[in-house]
Amino acid sequence: MALNNLLKQNKDTIVKKWLTSTIDIYPADTSRFMKGQKDPFANPVGNTLSVNLGPLFDELLNEMDCKAITSYLDPILRVRAVQPILSSSQSTGFIFLLKNAIRESLKKELSDKNILKELLYFESKIDELTLIAFDIYLKCREKVFGIKANEERNRTFRAFERAGLLTEIPADGPGL
Amino acid sequence: MADLKPDELIARTNFTPPKTGWMDTPTVIREGMFCYAAKPKSVATLGLPYPREWNPLNDDWKLPENWKEIIIEGMKDRLERFRTFKIFMDICVRCGACADKCHFFIGTGDPKNMPVVRAELLRSIYRNEFTKAGKILGRIAGARELTLDVLKEWWYYFFQCSECRRCSVFCPYGIDTAEITMMGRELLNLLGLNIDWIATPVANCYMTGNHMGIQPQAFVDMLDFFADEIEDTTGVRVHPTYNKKGADILFTTPSGDVFGDPGTYTAMGYMILFHYLKERYGLDVTWSTFNSEGGNFGLFTSNEVMKRLNIKMYAEAKRLGVKWILGGECGHMWRAITQYMDTMNGPADFLEEPVNPITGTKFENAKSTKMVHIVEFTADLIKHNKLELDPSRNDNLKVTFHDSCNPARGMGMFDEPRYVIKNVCNNFYEMPRNCIREQTFCCGSGSGLNASEDMELRLSGGLPRANAVKYVQEKHGVNMLACICAIDRAVLPPLMGYWVPEVDVTGIHELVTNALIIPGEQEKTVNLRGEDIPNKDEMDPDEYYTRPDFSGR
Ligand code: SF4
Numbered sequence: 014m015a016l017n018n019l020l021k022q023n024k025d026t027i028v029k030k031w032l033t034s035t036i037d038i039y040p041a042d043t044s045r046f047m048k049g050q051k052d053p054f055a056n057p058v059g060n061t062l063s064v065n066l067g068p069l070f071d072e073l074l075n076e077m078d079c080k081a082i083t084s085y086l087d088p089i090l091r092v093r094a095v096q097p098i099l100s101s102s103q104s105t106g107f108i109f110l111l112k113n114a115i116r117e118s119l120k121k122e123l124s125d126k127n128i129l130k131e132l133l134y135f136e137s138k139i140d141e142l143t144l145i146a147f148d149i150y151l152k153c154r155e156k157v158f159g160i161k162a163n164e165e166r167n168r169t170f171r172a173f174e175r176a177g178l179l180t181e182i183p184a185d186g187p188g189l
Numbered sequence: 190m191a192d193l194k195p196d197e198l199i200a201r202t203n204f205t206p207p208k209t210g211w212m213d214t215p216t217v218i219r220e221g222m223f224c225y226a227a228k229p230k231s232v233a234t235l236g237l238p239y240p241r242e243w244n245p246l247n248d249d250w251k252l253p254e255n256w257k258e259i260i261i262e263g264m265k266d267r268l269e270r271f272r273t274f275k276i277f278m279d280i281c282v283r284c285g286a287c288a289d290k291c292h293f294f295i296g297t298g299d300p301k302n303m304p305v306v307r308a309e310l311l312r313s314i315y316r317n318e319f320t321k322a323g324k325i326l327g328r329i330a331g332a333r334e335l336t337l338d339v340l341k342e343w344w345y346y347f348f349q350c351s352e353c354r355r356c357s358v359f360c361p362y363g364i365d366t367a368e369i370t371m372m373g374r375e376l377l378n379l380l381g382l383n384i385d386w387i388a389t390p391v392a393n394c395y396m397t398g399n400h401m402g403i404q405p406q407a408f409v410d411m412l413d414f415f416a417d418e419i420e421d422t423t424g425v426r427v428h429p430t431y432n433k434k435g436a437d438i439l440f441t442t443p444s445g446d447v448f449g450d451p452g453t454y455t456a457m458g459y460m461i462l463f464h465y466l467k468e469r470y471g472l473d474v475t476w477s478t479f480n481s482e483g484g485n486f487g488l489f490t491s492n493e494v495m496k497r498l499n500i501k502m503y504a505e506a507k508r509l510g511v512k513w514i515l516g517g518e519c520g521h522m523w524r525a526i527t528q529y530m531d532t533m534n535g536p537a538d539f540l541e542e543p544v545n546p547i548t549g550t551k552f553e554n555a556k557s558t559k560m561v562h563i564v565e566f567t568a569d570l571i572k573h574n575k576l577e578l579d580p581s582r583n584d585n586l587k588v589t590f591h592d593s594c595n596p597a598r599g600m601g602m603f604d605e606p607r608y609v610i611k612n613v614c615n616n617f618y619e620m621p622r623n624c625i626r627e628q629t630f631c632c633g634s635g636s637g638l639n640a641s642e643d644m645e646l647r648l649s650g651g652l653p654r655a656n657a658v659k660y661v662q663e664k665h666g667v668n669m670l671a672c673i674c675a676i677d678r679a680v681l682p683p684l685m686g687y688w689v690p691e692v693d694v695t696g697i698h699e700l701v702t703n704a705l706i707i708p709g710e711q712e713k714t715v716n717l718r719g720e721d722i723p724n725k726d727e728m729d730p731d732e733y734y735t736r737p738d739f740s741g742r
Pocket residue numbers: 290291292293302303304307349350351352353354355356357366367370
């Protein structure tokens with residue numbers, strides 16, 4: 014468990030690196046803004062990342078409670094599922110960036126073979142986390158498609174249906 | 190995705206994208222971020238140029254050969270006609286104060302959605318064609334050539350601006366990027382480059398009087414149906430009048446309230462209020478089946494089209510011989526009235542300066558347009574104690590208020606809606622200061638962007654708004670988001686469904702009539718939505734409220 018202690022000790026550095034590289038996936042002007050603006054209401058995307066990456070890291074160090082992990086991952090993936098500026102792989106693959114963050118932060122320590130071994134095990138946990146992220150991302154995408162397919166038109170038709178007027182509207186009638 | 194080439198696929202997995210400036214970053218038109226092209230039939234109905242089938246995803250947009258000339262000529266003409274346009278092109282110092290204030294930038298993460306860049310898309314061409322510095326220095330002076338890619342970039346990003354004006358609040362020079370977007374869209378319309386979600390409602394409105402293209406008899410059927418529903422829940426029969434000559438007031442509201450949930454409950458709210466005022470004070474308010482739309486998607490097309498649609502309200506008021514016009518809970522209708530009506534179709538001399546006949550209040554702000562906002566009107570009635578209200582009937586609700594961009598930043602109405610809500614509801618909670626009033630965040634779907642195909646744009650653009658709602662939901666248990674805009678009532682339910690599913694959406698007049706004690710009413714057990722009315726003594730709002738299931742959640 015030597016690695017776990019190292020990770021705990023270096024948590025702040027590692028999570029910060031992870032956060033920075035995750036934000037840097039966005040175009041330069043966007044990442045500058047996301048790093049600089051601390052008000053959570055002015056910068057919900059950056060805030061969602063900075064609030065949730067730390068606890069996610071803690072989960073990796075511990076038992077990996079699926080419910081807790083979902084509660085930290087969902088807000089992040091929910092945002093990314095509606096940001097076509099990122100590809101699906103960029104949206105979910107930010108978790109892999111944690112590997113780099115750890116390797117860079119613990120360069121010296123990782124020359125120890127035993128620690129390196131532990132790292133291999135730890136990295137498989139990161140892979141697992143990525144798969145969970147993928148599932149959540151897909152769920153959010155499905156939700157978006159569901160909304161696309163059903164929303165305004167249906168609500169309009171519903172109102173008409175209630176009023177028994179449904180036969181009078183053209184099938185391709187626009188809303189509002 | 191399937192049609193991406195291998196190298197493109199690899200580029201999409203790159204975690205360090207190239208850090209080029211906006212001018213050197215090519216625009217990619219992405220699914221989910223744009224609305225479908227205008228149908229030729231709708232463009233032709235309006236007599237606008239170049240109706241044709243075209244697809245934004247195709248290389249060939251089937252432009253007329255001299256498209257460049259048309260755009261440059263169009264710019265020249267508008268620079269001469271609209272002083273604001275010329276000034277906004279000249280005075281930006283690129284200080285960046287507006288840059289991070291746009292909900293679309295915040296939500297999409299796309300730097301070209303920074304208001305300053307959005308304006309630069311157009312300004313760079315202005316410099317190139319109309320300024321000496323630009324002509325001589327080119328890129329150094331921030332100028333660039335008008336190319337096909339630039340035109341496509343315009344189209345993509347001017348239809349990713351909801352014309353909400355939030356950015357203008359922060360600009361030290363008062364530059365209104367919304368007006369730049371309007372000019373951009375006018376220019377695009379010269380080439381037939383509109384979106385269908387705007388063009389078809391506008392064409393419908395032009396032909397039948399409302400965006401839905403609903404015939405007058407269906408309009409009446411719908412209101413009659415509402416009267417039945419009202420009778421079922423309150424025991425009172427309301428009798429709306431239609432096209433009544435000599436009525437005191439003509440009422441105009443967006444057709445969204447008549448034809449879409451949950452706006453329909455707000456429409457019932459209006460009907461109950463008018464019934465109450467007729468019974469109590471003899472006030473005669475009439476609806477028009479011809480002027481069956483308060484909204485004006487012309488505003489999102491061009492000045493001329495907006496003007497054409499706006500005149501209908503006044504023509505109908507004149508025909509019916511009413512004293513003045515009362516307008517419903519609409520967003521952009523009020524921007525058209527407050528900011529443009531006077532110089533567009535005004536002054537409406539043939540109407541009277543609006544006075545509330547029940548309270549004697551003069552609506553000074555509507556002196557010239559002759560059109561009063563129903564929330565001001567109701568606030569005035571409450572202030573003078575003219576409505577009998579029992580706010581505890583709304584005790585199942587914990588309400589927050591979304592300032593719709595247009596009534597807020599377009600007409601400066603901040604306090605009246607809050608005053609009304611606080612008088613009809615006992616539980617009201619504000620969202621954080623930088624998310625309300627003049628700094629309010631847009632719903633993300635304004636200015637004609639409320640189609641389905643651009644849902645990713647809408648949901649990401651609506652994130653800052655939803656994020657603030659989520660905060661009051663978590664902190665205070667808020668379960669109802671009130672608003673005074675029909676587009677909001679249509680688009681906030683899916684937005685909430687995605688981000689904060691615990692919260693539902695309502696218009697203010699639904700809340701008002703929940704609380705209103707109607708003469709002759711039966712003991713109310715359910716509200717207009719058919720939900721049980723809370724029992725005063727044993728209410729816990731948290732436990733009580735379960736959210737009805739609107740489709741789209
Ligand atoms: S008007 Fe609104 S949507 Fe348009 S650039 Fe400004 S903040 Fe963004």
